[in-house]
Amino acid sequence: MSAAATTATKLLLSDLAPTLTNVPSDYIRPISDRPSLTDQTHISDGSIPLIDLQGLNGPRRSDIIKQIGQACQHCGFFQVKNHGISEAMINNMLSIARTFFKLPESERLKIYSDDPSKPTRLSTSFNVKTEKVSNWRDFLRLHCYPLQDYVHDWPLNPPSFREDVGDYCTSVRGLVLRLIQAISESLGLPSDYIDKEALGKHGQHMALNYYPPCPQPELTYGLPGHTDPNLITLLLQDDVPGLQVLRDGNWVPVNPIPSTFIVNIGDQMQVLSNDRYKSVLHRAVVSRDKERISIPTFYCSSPDAVIGPAKGLVDQDHPAVYRDFTYAEYYKKFWNRGLATECCLEMFKASSTV
Secondary structure (H helix, E strand, O other), rough: OOOOHHHHOOOHHHHHHHHHOOOHHHHOOEEEEEEOHHHHHHHHHHEEEEEEEOOOOOHHHHHHHHHHHHHHHHOOOEEEEEOOOHHHHHHHHHHHHHHHOOHHHHHHHEEEEEOOOOOOEEOOOOOOOOOOOOOOEEEEEEEEEEEEHHHHOOOOOOHHHHHHHHHHHHHHHHHHHHHHHHHHHHHHOOOOHHHHOOOOOOOEEEEEEOOOOOOOOOOOEEEEOOOOOOOOEEEOOOOOOOOOEEOOOOOEOOOOOOOOOOEEEEHHHHHHHHOOOOOOEEOOOOOOOOEEEEEEEEEOOOOOEEOOOHHOOOOOOOOOEOOOOEEHHHHHHHHHHOOOOOOOOHHHOOOOOO
């Protein structure tokens, strides 16, 4: 049964959750697939590397690039500070997201859709049309590059939404481009390799995620374990813990650090790096008492871009792990399969017959 079936007249979890004392049956995970919330008491700032980007374009560049390369290889996740995006912009973005999800139900539902092809839409869970167990979140999905192609479809409330979110998207894109240059260099490739060879016309979209308080957080997920299908993700989160990353077989909570971004490698970067860098499973747990806001920006190839291992990383000792494919081909399989604890990459192995 889908989320829509349970909620009946309530399409969004944010409007249903305040009335609940128990988690509805269609949100309850099988016993073998439930979060272990005891780990929440062992949150550590050292769960993933924190990299200072101050001097990335200066004398510390080679050292910072080395740190980024090690993080991509060993963790798949890292945090960045001194990234060039102001604290005021970050706080404003979180405030706008919070304000949006507090708008009257009738105002939010103006942009509700369960059609994943719509570039601007408010929805719930992940894919209410196909999934068997629903996820404890609502989300506003926005395509945002090229900005002028999409901003006219964005919400008009809060009144500053289009201008402020547009400025944020532009700033985050600038940071992403600096990071992918550094990642290119960390792989021993030209600094513009990913930009010019892997992204095509470029794509960027984002989600404003809202996780309401949950009466039984041990029974469900905000999002279950998954890898990201895109190239690289930058996550902004508020001060409520929820993100967990799989490291050495254990789910490690990531402590929010104010004014930092969390960066993770997506499936396409694993392909491009010929498996040197790993796209790592991560998930979101929810809180009994607190709502949580997270804002991931997904940077990806344009649909017609051809993805494959970088030619400079393929030789006799390191044969190509993956065949070439378009990002559209990959994303279709990702969406149809839904979030799962194994990514789609096995289907695209060079030796695969799938």
